[in-house]
Amino acid sequence: MSYLSLQNLRKDYGGKIFAVDDVSLAIEKGEFVTFLGPSGSGKTTTLMMIAGFEQPTSGHIALAGRAIDPVPPHKRNIGVVFQNYALFPHMSVARNVGFPLRMRGVPKAEIAARVARLLAIVELGAFADAEPRRLSGGQQQRVALARALVFEPDVLLLDEPLGALDKNLREQMQIEIRRIHRELGVTTIYVTHDQTEAMTMSDRIVVFNGGKVEQVDAPLALYRRPNTPFVAGFVGDNNVLDATHAGGGRIELPGVGPIAAALPSDCPTGPLKIALRPESIRLAAGSDAPAFTVQGIVNYGDSVVLVGALGTVPLKIRLPAVAASNLTVGQILRIEWSPDAVHVIGTAR
Amino acid sequence: MRPTMILLGIAVAVFVALPIFIVLPMSFSTSPSLAFPPPGYWLGHYAHFFRDPTWTGPLINSFIVAAGTTLLTMLLVTPAAFTMTRHDFRGKSAINVLLLTPVIVPHIVIAVGYFTYFAKLGLLQTYLGVILAHTCLTSPLAFLTVSAGLKGLDRNYERAAQSLGAPPIVAFFVVTLPVLRAAFLVSALLAFVHSFDETTVALFISGRDVATLPKRMFDAIRLQADPVLSVAATLLFGVVLAVFAASFLRKFFKAGVSR
Amino acid sequence: MTPTKSTPHRPDRLALILLAPLLVFLVVFFLVPLGEVMWMSITEPSFGFGHYGKVLLDPHYRRVVLDTLGTSLMVTTVCVLLAYPLAYVTAQIGGTIGAVLLMLVAMSFWTSFLVRTYAWMIILGNRGPVSELLKATGWDPPPLMLFTRFSSTVALTHILLPIMVMALYAVMRKIDLNIMKAAASLGATPFSAFRNIYFPLSAPGIVSGSTIVFVLCIGFYVTPVLIGSPREQMISGMIGAQIEEFLAFGEASAMAMVLLVVTVAILAVYHRFFGLDKLWG
Ligand SMILES: Nc1ncnc2c1ncn2[C@@H]1O[C@H](COP(=O)(O)OP(=O)(O)OP(=O)(O)O)[C@@H](O)[C@H]1O
Ligand SMILES: [Mg+2]
Numbered sequence: 001m002s003y004l005s006l007q008n009l010r011k012d013y014g015g016k017i018f019a020v021d022d023v024s025l026a027i028e029k030g031e032f033v034t035f036l037g038p039s040g041s042g043k044t045t046t047l048m049m050i051a052g053f054e055q056p057t058s059g060h061i062a063l064a065g066r067a068i069d070p071v072p073p074h075k076r077n078i079g080v081v082f083q084n085y086a087l088f089p090h091m092s093v094a095r096n097v098g099f100p101l102r103m104r105g106v107p108k109a110e111i112a113a114r115v116a117r118l119l120a121i122v123e124l125g126a127f128a129d130a131e132p133r134r135l136s137g138g139q140q141q142r143v144a145l146a147r148a149l150v151f152e153p154d155v156l157l158l159d160e161p162l163g164a165l166d167k168n169l170r171e172q173m174q175i176e177i178r179r180i181h182r183e184l185g186v187t188t189i190y191v192t193h194d195q196t197e198a199m200t201m202s203d204r205i206v207v208f209n210g211g212k213v214e215q216v217d218a219p220l221a222l223y224r225r226p227n228t229p230f231v232a233g234f235v236g237d238n239n240v241l242d243a244t245h246a247g248g249g250r251i252e253l254p255g256v257g258p259i260a261a262a263l264p265s266d267c268p269t270g271p272l273k274i275a276l277r278p279e280s281i282r283l284a285a286g287s288d289a290p291a292f293t294v295q296g297i298v299n300y301g302d303s304v305v306l307v308g309a310l311g312t313v314p315l316k317i318r319l320p321a322v323a324a325s326n327l328t329v330g331q332i333l334r335i336e337w338s339p340d341a342v343h344v345i346g347t348a349r
Numbered sequence: 350m351r352p353t354m355i356l357l358g359i360a361v362a363v364f365v366a367l368p369i370f371i372v373l374p375m376s377f378s379t380s381p382s383l384a385f386p387p388p389g390y391w392l393g394h395y396a397h398f399f400r401d402p403t404w405t406g407p408l409i410n411s412f413i414v415a416a417g418t419t420l421l422t423m424l425l426v427t428p429a430a431f432t433m434t435r436h437d438f439r440g441k442s443a444i445n446v447l448l449l450t451p452v453i454v455p456h457i458v459i460a461v462g463y464f465t466y467f468a469k470l471g472l473l474q475t476y477l478g479v480i481l482a483h484t485c486l487t488s489p490l491a492f493l494t495v496s497a498g499l500k501g502l503d504r505n506y507e508r509a510a511q512s513l514g515a516p517p518i519v520a521f522f523v524v525t526l527p528v529l530r531a532a533f534l535v536s537a538l539l540a541f542v543h544s545f546d547e548t549t550v551a552l553f554i555s556g557r558d559v560a561t562l563p564k565r566m567f568d569a570i571r572l573q574a575d576p577v578l579s580v581a582a583t584l585l586f587g588v589v590l591a592v593f594a595a596s597f598l599r600k601f602f603k604a605g606v607s608r
Numbered sequence: 609m610t611p612t613k614s615t616p617h618r619p620d621r622l623a624l625i626l627l628a629p630l631l632v633f634l635v636v637f638f639l640v641p642l643g644e645v646m647w648m649s650i651t652e653p654s655f656g657f658g659h660y661g662k663v664l665l666d667p668h669y670r671r672v673v674l675d676t677l678g679t680s681l682m683v684t685t686v687c688v689l690l691a692y693p694l695a696y697v698t699a700q701i702g703g704t705i706g707a708v709l710l711m712l713v714a715m716s717f718w719t720s721f722l723v724r725t726y727a728w729m730i731i732l733g734n735r736g737p738v739s740e741l742l743k744a745t746g747w748d749p750p751p752l753m754l755f756t757r758f759s760s761t762v763a764l765t766h767i768l769l770p771i772m773v774m775a776l777y778a779v780m781r782k783i784d785l786n787i788m789k790a791a792a793s794l795g796a797t798p799f800s801a802f803r804n805i806y807f808p809l810s811a812p813g814i815v816s817g818s819t820i821v822f823v824l825c826i827g828f829y830v831t832p833v834l835i836g837s838p839r840e841q842m843i844s845g846m847i848g849a850q851i852e853e854f855l856a857f858g859e860a861s862a863m864a865m866v867l868l869v870v871t872v873a874i875l876a877v878y879h880r881f882f883g884l885d886k887l888w889g
Contacts, residue, residue: 053508073511074520080512086505090527103514151514351701351798358697358709361690365769366712368727369719371737375730384735425633428626436623444631451638455827455871457844458864461851462641465648485638488630546720549829549844553851563722570726570834582723589718 001065002026003187004050004155009059011045011211018057019045021211027189032181035191036198037208038234043191046208047157050189052076063154074103079148079186081158085140087132093143094119094128100151118146121180138169145177149184156188162197174201195235199223207231225343232275232345237305239276239315240345245269251342256290256311261342273345278305278318280341289334292317294327310335369586376579383576398580407565408584410476411545414561417480418544419537422487426536430495435504452489456549459485464553474556482550487540494539498532538596542589645861645868652858659862669846673866676842679757679832680825683764684818687772690765691817692810695776700785710777717770725831728763729754732835760836764825771824772817779813812882819878823871843867 004027011020020042027033035043048054050061052073061068068076087096094115101111119125122142132140141161148156161177162170178201181188192198198205199219207214207222207230215227226232232240243259244252247269251261261274292315296307304324306317317335327333371385376394378387398404433445451459463482464473472478506528510520526533548563555564566581649659663669694713698706716724730736732753742750753759783806791801829844836842841849843863850860875884 051508051512053511072516073508074514074516076512077514078512080509082505082509084503084505086503086509088506088510088524088528099510099515100513103519147509147513354693354696355701355705357693358701359705361694361769362709362712364690364766365694365716365773368724368731368766369716371730372723372727382735383730383733385730385733385737385740425630429630432623432627436620438620438623444627447631447634447639451634453871453875454638454642455829455844455864455867457827457829457847458645458868459638459642460829461648461847461857461860461864462643462645464851465857466641466644481637485634488634492630542718546722548720548722552829553848563720566722566726567830567834570722570729578726582720582726585720586723589720590715593718 001062003029003031003064005062006046006050007060007062009046009049009061010057011042011049011054012057018211020049020056023059023211023213025206025213025216027187029187030185032178032188032190032201032203034198034202034205035189035208036193036195036205036235037214038193041208042211043193043208044159045211047080047159047189047191050155051078051080051157077151077154079151079153079156081141081144081148081156081161083160083163085132085144087140087143087147089131089133091132092128093124093130093132093135096132096143097147097150099147104151114150115146118150121149121183122146122176137165138173141165141173142176145180149180149186153186156186157191158188159191160193161190162192170197177201199235205235207234209234226275227346229273229275229345232273232343237278237316237318239278241274241276241313241315242271243274244271245344253310253313256313259290259342260337260339261344262339263342263344264347267344267347275343275345276315276337276341278316279303281315281317281335281337283319283323284334284336287334289336292333292335294329294331294333297324297327297329306333372579372582372586375576376583378576378579380576394577394580398577398584401577404565404577404581407560407562408581410555410559411562413476414479414483414551414555414559415541415544417476418483418487419541421480421484422491422540423533423537425484426488426491426495427533430492430499433492434496434499448492449489451485456486456547460550460553463550467554473554474558476559479551479555479559479561482554483544483547486547486550487543490543491536491540494532494536495529498529498536501532502529534596538592542592545588546585645864647861648857649861649865650858652861659858660866662859663862663866669863672841672843672846675757675840676826679761679764679842680822682761683768683825684822686761686765687769687821688814688818691769691772691776692814695773695780695813698773699777699780700783713770713773716766717774721767721830724767725763725834728759728766729835732759732762754835756837757840760832760842763831763835764828767828767831768821768824772821775817775820776810776813779816780810783809815882816878819874823874827867827871 004025006023006025009020009023010018013019023042023046025033035046037043045054049056052068052071056069063076063078088099091099097115097118098111101114106114115128116125119128122145124139124142124146127135127139127143132143135143144161158177162173165173174197177190190198190201202219204216204218205222206216209230215222215231217225217227222231222235226235226238229240232238241253244254245263245267246252249261249263249267250258251263251274252258290310292306292308292310294306294308298305298307299321302321304319304321304327306319306324306327307314308317309315374387374390375383375385377390377392378384379389379391379393380387429448433441433448459482463478467473467478467482470478472481502525506524507517507520510524511517515523545561546563547561548567551561551564552567555561560568562581562585566578566585569575569578569581650657663673694709698710698713732738734750734752734754738753739750742748787805787809788801791805792798796804826842827844828842829848832842833845833848836845844867847860847863847867850856850863878884
């Protein structure tokens with residue numbers, strides 16, 4: 001059995017839909033798992049149920065083989081870092097970090113030593129006596145992290161911990177959090193709605209949508225083989241197209257005709273959805289390749305995104321900047337892609 | 350338009366403030382009657398006031414009643430405010446109405462009720478009776494103040510404390526209470542001042558034994574108005590002013606220290 | 609394991625336990641005595657609705673009710689007229705003047721009714737400053753001002769004025785003065801901009817302030833009893849007198865109930881149109 005397991009968790013706030021709807025997850029010890037999903041998809045609610053602040057309407061949570069449903073938050077031994085840090089304003093940095101140890105009746109001398117060690121890990125040793133509100137956002141973030149880690153929690157939960165920081169600081173803190181995770185090896189669940197953050201930090205990503213889990217996978221697998229149209233569209237830029245499998249490995253786009261695609265052997269026939277990454281499309285040399293009409297050009301500096309249509313099907317293409325000089329709107333281009341680039345959504349490859 | 354408004358505003362403010370500045374000098378008047386302006390000044394009325402147990406008694410009674418009321422009010426209102434701000438349940442709006450009724454009912458109406466009800470319970474002319482009645486009257490305002498504080502408090506403070514190992518009760522005393530110090534202080538002050546000033550209900554139920562300062566003043570004004578009253582009035586005014594000055598100075602002092 | 613209802617570790621019983629003491633307290637020490645008033649009004653000394661008939665029909669009582677309403681209406685009106693410019697200065701002109709004025713209002717608000725009533729007894733007394741002033745201008749002997757409807761109206765106005773100012777201030781503070789500038793840029797004179805834009809925007813403050821002041825005024829006991837005319841009592845004074853002088857609990861209770869019903873009715877109408885939560889700003 002896995003270290004932390006959620007079984008058929010459901011949370012009903014009395015709204016039209018369940019805030020969390022039948023979520024089951026198995027998380028291994030020491031793993032770094034990210035919850036990724038749009039606003040309102042149930043990430044925080046799931047986290048709050050794990051921490052014990054919300055009771056599931058139904059379902060169970062087990063930690064290290066033990067059901068923790070009846071355990072109140074203060075006895076769960078789970079560290080939480082909140083988006084706005086929730087540092088206690090009336091306590092110094094050291095007293096904030098020492099708080100969980102005082103609650104556990106740890107002897108004074110040991111508290112001092114452990115607080116000093118954690119503050120060293122987050123590189124804030126010099127700020128032990130500072131008032132939290134006098135620290136910068138990134139520093140406050142690190143105090144919150146130290147406070148949630150100092151009592152050696154079984155699990156660390158972070159709810160959009162970098163949401164309030166600017167871009168540079170975010171990247172710095174992402175590296176920092178990964179480093180600390182490597183150093184201490186604590187099982188970590190990290191909530192974000194920033195897919196780049198999820199891709200760069202996690203061992204595995206759990207994609208939430210409308211209270212349900214859409215897919216659980218390693219970052220690259222998630223990127224290459226989205227299981228649902230939602231994941232295909234949410235993780236990275238993508239073209240999600242309606243297509244038909246007539247049988248015999250021939251894929252047709254309505255109004256365009258057959259296209260190059262390498263289908264898995266178990267691919268069912270009939271209508272299906274395919275995903276085609278914009279960056280996997282190239283300009284073709286021959287004149288018999290599919291024709292793409294450019295309707296808009298967005299320049300990103302290092303690359304250019306062309307918005308247009310393949311026949312009647314809307315399509316996005318991302319080209320390296322060098323390949324896309326002197327293109328104009330209205331131009332018709334011939335395009336191609338490797339048959340491997342076509343992913344049939346819902347199949348294994 | 351603008352200058353006219355300013356002039357009118359100032360004139361009205363003078364009307365608002367002036368009477369207070371009439372009472373203060375009267376308490377130092379040498380005149381045995383209410384002549385204003387006073388023919389001369391001395392501290393004789395103060396000496397008189399503090400030597401007369403029929404005045405000092407009520408003064409002490411008022412402090413006892415106000416302190417008891419403040420304590421009881423905060424003890425009852427704080428947990429209730431927690432439930433009302435943190436939970437949703439059926440009948441909540443009805444309960445909200447009940448909690449606020451004491452501000453809607455005119456004091457004279459409930460005074461009539463207390464007069465007979467407390468007589469039956471043997472609570473007439475007791476500290477406990479006045480404290481119970483005053484707690485009803487002060488609870489809505491204290492409840493609103495505490496609730497406003499709780500609504501403005503980020504729940505994550507308490508959640509953080511609990512996730513770090515603090516049981517809910519400990520989290521309240523170690524985190525919520527200190528963070529919301531200001532809201533609790535203000536609502537306690539409001540309760541204290543309200544009870545210290547309350548006249549109508551105290552008139553009917555405090556009787557002679559536990560007469561509060563306002564009750565004693567009311568009786569004195571009715572009988573014959575002498576300048577010792579001005580001392581009582583000045584004290585009544587002074588206590589309120591002192592309570593607020595104290596809270597203001599505290600803030601001022603703290604701001605100065607942390608700067 | 610099957611997806612069953614999970615066991616909540618923090619039952620909502622705790623929420624109830626926290627709320628219950630205050631609820632029980634208010635029921636036992638507020639609602640029950642209030643019910644006692646209602647009960648006495650129909651049972652004291654014997655069962656019947658006679659007291660209500662008397663209170664509502666007897667010309668003497670009707671006079672008291674009408675006097676109370678009349679005085680309260682007068683006080684409310686004067687309060688609006690006086691409070692409006694003061695609130696305007698504090699809310700819109702602000703600066704040092706505004707801050708000082710606001711502080712004076714707050715100070716007055718926090719001064720006991722009793723102290724302020726007493727102050728008016730000095731001011732309007734026959735040896736007070738107003739009398740002396742009138743004497744100096746040749747009006748000798750000066751008119752008796754104390755213990756008249758005039759003195760109670762003045763004192764009540766003075767006592768309730770800060771509340772009106774605060775109600776107006778709460779609304780005016782939220783009015784964006786750029787609207788007035790926009791009106792001016794569209795060609796409105798200052799006066800017409802005030803009349804057509806500022807005044808309507810501040811009207812909710814007038815309504816809620818007036819409601820509070822009127823309701824407080826009809827139930828006011830201390831001031832009218834001490835400073836008003838003994839022959840033109842207000843309802844609350846009458847209730848007090850019935851109890852203290854005549855021990856007529858039935859009649860006093862019936863009057864108290866009428867006062868309560870009128871108060872609740874006014875607040876209910878306000879609630880219907882504006883919502884009670886707006887009443888306190
Ligand atoms: N206390 C609550 N009462 C009622 N509904 C709630 C409550 N908390 C959350 N919800 C609803 O539950 C759903 C899931 O909310 P949740 O906060 O878990 O989303 P999220 O994925 O964390 O979103 P975000 O990225 O915006 O933080 C939303 O529709 C939200 O409106
Ligand atoms: Mg969230």
